[in-house]
Amino acid sequence: MSVDRRRFLKIAGLTTLAVASGSARKALTADAADSTMATPPSPPLTAQRWAMVVDIRKCLAAGDCRDCTLACHRVHNVPDFGNPKDEIKWIWQEPFERVFADQEYEHLEEALKHAGVPVLCNHCDNPPCVRVCPTGSTWKRETDGIVMMDWHRCIGCRYCVAACPYGSRSFNWRDPRPFIKELEPEFPTRMRGVVEKCTFCEERLARGKPLACVEACKHKALTFGDLEDPDSEVRALLREGFAIRRRPSLGTQPEVYYKL
Amino acid sequence: MYDTGKIIAGLLVFLLVITLPFWYNLATGKAGYTPELERPTDARECVRDSAYMAAHHMDLLNVWRDQVVRQGARFETGSDGQRRERSLTRTCLGCHASKERFCDRCHSYMGVQPYCWDCHIAPEEPRP
Numbered sequence: 001m002s003v004d005r006r007r008f009l010k011i012a013g014l015t016t017l018a019v020a021s022g023s024a025r026k027a028l029t030a031d032a033a034d035s036t037m038a039t040p041p042s043p044p045l046t047a048q049r050w051a052m053v054v055d056i057r058k059c060l061a062a063g064d065c066r067d068c069t070l071a072c073h074r075v076h077n078v079p080d081f082g083n084p085k086d087e088i089k090w091i092w093q094e095p096f097e098r099v100f101a102d103q104e105y106e107h108l109e110e111a112l113k114h115a116g117v118p119v120l121c122n123h124c125d126n127p128p129c130v131r132v133c134p135t136g137s138t139w140k141r142e143t144d145g146i147v148m149m150d151w152h153r154c155i156g157c158r159y160c161v162a163a164c165p166y167g168s169r170s171f172n173w174r175d176p177r178p179f180i181k182e183l184e185p186e187f188p189t190r191m192r193g194v195v196e197k198c199t200f201c202e203e204r205l206a207r208g209k210p211l212a213c214v215e216a217c218k219h220k221a222l223t224f225g226d227l228e229d230p231d232s233e234v235r236a237l238l239r240e241g242f243a244i245r246r247r248p249s250l251g252t253q254p255e256v257y258y259k260l
Numbered sequence: 261m262y263d264t265g266k267i268i269a270g271l272l273v274f275l276l277v278i279t280l281p282f283w284y285n286l287a288t289g290k291a292g293y294t295p296e297l298e299r300p301t302d303a304r305e306c307v308r309d310s311a312y313m314a315a316h317h318m319d320l321l322n323v324w325r326d327q328v329v330r331q332g333a334r335f336e337t338g339s340d341g342q343r344r345e346r347s348l349t350r351t352c353l354g355c356h357a358s359k360e361r362f363c364d365r366c367h368s369y370m371g372v373q374p375y376c377w378d379c380h381i382a383p384e385e386p387r388p
Contacts, residue, residue: 184381
């Protein structure tokens, strides 16, 4: 035998070292690779029926606050064309008497009359926009009731704009890109000829984040939660006080509630 | 037949002229041109094998789009056991960092104009 004991031990030692350092390096680089991938998401927020409760009194008290609109429009790349004709809106303020035209009467409380009330897509249980869409680019998610949009599929016929009794849908008459002040790279923009609206921050819920408007509201006027869950925050709010919905007589079953 | 010589000569010249691009390519060797795509330097597994991706990445992206938007299925676990987000801008461009030197090079060569970037925002171009 040409290999003596001393030599054998040397070779064995070196081999072990080489193998160990190899696998260690592999483990290290694998770790590094993982960390550069999209950050592991927190568990998605899910519900059987998403709904929102807006506390009008808190909004009234906040005066000119527009935090919800600003936050939503920033994270969703909503353009600002600077004129009401081309305006794109996801969540915005309307005077009470226009939001609740059917509640309006001559001697309406003075503070309410011209107060700004935040309005958004109502994510109706029975959405008329979905019924009229010829391409199926808007639909109600069976899992959680969000009225979704697939901007890839929208052909811009604007039937939904006509069908929505709440004016929650906006049409891109012009290319919106140049009118977005600060592009949010995590979210797509839309293109000319596409309808858009609030999607109840579907992309944020999937990453376990609350709605942008709710998060931005420092007056805690907006609350979202699962309407099917009796222990949810929205159910508690609805239980404890009177709330109204926009144009309930139309039978659309809106899921945005306004607490008075 | 009258003017046989002229006609045949004319035809030859005509043939030569209309096949000129082929001769030119043969002479200069530019016919064999294929665009050079920038590969990620830290070679990690792609979401599918390279041959499939080269031929069918557009189909995969369409499937991903529908799964994400219409079914809300944002994540998948690859054959290598890795969990990935079905996302053009996050996953694909996460490795193929330069749209200009990966996507565009081939698309311009092939004369394809995908409309992904009409809406989706390409990450900042890393400088080489």
